[in-house]
Amino acid sequence: xxxxxxxxxxxxxxxxxxxxxxxxxxxxxxxxxxxxxxxxxxxxxxxxxxxxxxxxxxxxxxxxxxxxxxxxxxxxxxxxxxxxxxxxxxxxxxxxxxxxxxxxxxxxxxxxxxxxxxxxxxxxxxxxxxxxxxxxxxxxxxxxxxxxxxxxxxxxxxxxxxxxxxxxxxxxxxxxxxxxxxxxxxxxxxxxxxxxxxxxxxxxxxxxxxxxxxxxxxxxxxxxxxxxxxxxxxxxxxxxxxxxxxxxxxxxxxxxxxxxxxxxxxxxxxxxxxxxxxxxxxxxxxxxxxxxxxxxxxxxxxxxxxxxxxxxxxxxxxxxxxxxxxxxxxxxxxxxxxxxxxxxxxxxxxxxxxxxxxxxxxxxxxxxxxxxxxxxxxxxxxxxxxxxxxxxxxxxxxxxxxxxxxxxxxxxxxxxxxxxxxxxxxxxxxxxxxxxxxxxxxxxxxxxxxxxxxxxxxx
Numbered sequence: 005x006x007x008x009x010x011x012x013x014x015x016x017x018x019x020x021x022x023x024x025x026x027x028x029x030x031x032x033x034x035x036x037x038x039x040x041x042x043x044x045x046x047x048x049x050x051x052x053x054x055x056x057x058x059x060x061x062x063x064x065x066x067x068x069x070x071x072x073x074x075x076x077x078x079x080x081x082x083x084x085x086x087x088x089x090x091x092x093x094x095x096x097x098x099x100x101x102x103x104x105x106x107x108x109x110x111x112x113x114x115x116x117x118x119x120x121x122x123x124x125x126x127x128x129x130x131x132x133x134x135x136x137x138x139x140x141x142x143x144x145x146x147x148x149x150x151x152x153x154x155x156x157x158x159x160x161x162x163x164x165x166x167x168x169x170x171x172x173x174x175x176x177x178x179x180x181x182x183x184x185x186x187x188x189x190x191x192x193x194x195x196x197x198x199x200x201x202x203x204x205x206x207x208x209x210x211x212x213x214x215x216x217x218x219x220x221x222x223x224x225x226x227x228x229x230x231x232x233x234x235x236x237x238x239x240x241x242x243x244x245x246x247x248x249x250x251x252x253x254x255x256x257x258x259x260x261x262x263x264x265x266x267x268x269x270x271x272x273x274x275x276x277x278x279x280x281x282x283x284x285x286x287x288x289x290x291x292x293x294x295x296x297x298x299x300x301x302x303x304x305x306x307x308x309x310x311x312x313x314x315x316x317x318x319x320x321x322x323x324x325x326x327x328x329x330x331x332x333x334x335x336x337x338x339x340x341x342x343x344x345x346x347x348x349x350x351x352x353x354x355x356x357x358x359x360x361x362x363x364x365x366x367x368x369x370x371x372x373x374x375x376x377x378x379x380x381x382x383x384x385x386x387x388x389x390x391x392x393x394x395x396x397x398x399x400x401x402x403x404x405x406x407x408x409x410x411x412x413x414x415x416x417x418x419x420x421x422x423x424x425x426x427x428x429x430x431x432x433x434x435x436x437x438x439x440x441x442x443x444x445x446x447x448x449x450x451x452x453x454x455x456x457x458x459x460x461x462x463x
Contacts, residue, residue, distance in 0.1 A: 045145050046401075047078055060148040063155045063363035074141055081134040088127035095120040144251065147398040149363045150335070150372035160362035161375075167346070168355035170379040175440040179382040180431040181313035184210060186442040188462040189434075190314060201311070202303060202318045206427075209459045213430055213446075214321060216453030218296060221323040221348060221425035225294035228344060230325060233295045235274035238265040243277035246403040248369030248395075255304040271295030272421040275326040280403040283414055289407060290329035290337060294424065297322065313431065315387065320427035327420045328405065331397055334418035338394040341422035342374050345390040348424055351449035354432050355379040357386055369395045378432035389429055392422030 050057055054071050061068040095117065154162045184190025189210025195203040206214055222232055244250050244266040249257055258267035268274060275295050284291065299322050310316035325344065329337050342358070349356050361373040370393035377386035397416040400406070406414040437445045442461040446454050 045142055057148055063149045064146060065157060065364035077138045077141060081138050084131040084134050088131045091124045091127050095124050146368040147371045147396060153372050154360055154362040156362040157364040161359040164358040164360055166357040170355045177381045177438060180434040183434045183438055186461040187459050204314050212454050214427055216450055217425045217429055218321060218323050220450060220453045222294055222296060225325060225424055230292040230294035233293045235271050235295050235297055237268050237297050239268055239274055244273060247273045247276045247399050251368045256302050258300050258302055267300040269299050269301045271297040271324045272326055276399050276419055279405050282405060284328060284407040284417060286407045290327050293326045295324045295326060315428060315431055322426040323424045325422040325424055328417045331418040334394050334396055337420055341392040341420055345376050345392060345422055349376055352447045354436055369398045371396045381435045389432060390423040395419045
């Protein structure tokens with residue numbers, strides 16, 4: 005008989021009971037069921053220090069009363085689960101006694117067993133209902149913000165550093181689209197004709213510039229111990245949800261209903277799912293991957309913003325760093341990812357600043373995020389080129405990715421990500437390195453990957 009509440013009672017001390025062992029690798033278990041989402045927030049830690057989540061919610065500008073609701077649901081769920089298990093144990097005991105009793109006593113025991121069976125079903129249903137409520141509430145809780153992150157919204161970031169003074173031009177600079185058209189590098193008109201608004205063709209030196217950027221990024225990643233990866237760009241719902249992209253920003257994601265698959269907006273998603281349901285050998289941490297993929301974003305809610313050129317588009321290419329590491333090492337690894345991003349920007353001779361993103365502008369999975377923003381001369385402002393996030397154990401809990409600690413017990417890993425190059429970088433390169441005649445000087449470090457020192461106008 006089907007349970008009235010399919011998710012059932014949440015057992016925090018156990019993995020889903022349906023898991024089985026892989027004979028070839030005992031540490032690999034199948035992809036977790038959605039019930040594992042109940043482990044998104046460590047309830048034991050919440051009980052011990054509820055003010056930590058309250059503070060995080062306030063930094064994000066979110067409702068901190070959710071903590072009281074969670075604690076109440078957790079208490080009621082544990083009480084209901086305890087009652088269910090007590091009644092079930094009593095039921096088993098009575099069941100064993102029936103065959104040992106005399107005929108006179110058997111009738112009374114059978115009646116008691118029947119009553120207990122009803123009570124067990126009711127208790128299980130109640131525990132299941134509360135478990136579903138708790139799971140639903142937990143799935144909507146974002147990651148706990150790292151101490152030190154700025155509070156506030158999108159405009160409340162903190163500038164950490166500023167590199168290179170923006171160039172002063174002795175001519176009127178052209179924007180990246182005008183330059184791209186002069187160079188025969190960008191064609192947005194035909195992109196719109198073929199696919200619609202916010203699509204484009206990169207042609208000639210434009211295509212070579214993007215390929216050069218991504219190859220340069222991949223070479224740098226490999227030099228720093230990353231394994232290059234070309235992941236799938238279509239993923240299952242549990243992978244997309246496990247990484248935290250089906251929450252508040254689900255309308256940004258392209259969905260293929262017929263196949264129930266999602267197009268990824270970053271290779272972070274498939275790379276996070278790569279080790280789902282596995283226990284990683286502790287001595288292999290950190291595990292670093294560099295994913296090269298096309299990325300797709302609906303740009304919902306951006307009507308009228310950045311409609312010119314290739315700053316905000318539906319499809320682009322990117323090299324993304326992704327790391328699995330020990331939770332205690334995550335903070336330092338985050339700073340390393342930022343340093344590698346900055347190294348790329350320095351090699352491309354771009355003026356940029358580093359910003360610490362405020363809590364209210366963090367994605368659901370991020371505990372801390374740093375962006376590098378390059379100066380765009382024709383806009384007179386900085387625009388994001390890179391982003392690196394420390395997701396602590398938030399994604400690993402949802403995807404059941406663990407390692408064995410020193411005591412031999414499994415612990416959830418930490419995951420981090422960071423952009424190393426993307427199509428948008430072309431905007432900053434063209435505008436910052438342009439010359440009066442419309443030519444563009446290729447940064448010295450990029451020349452071997454592009455095959456030219458200067459991009460010359462063809463129109």
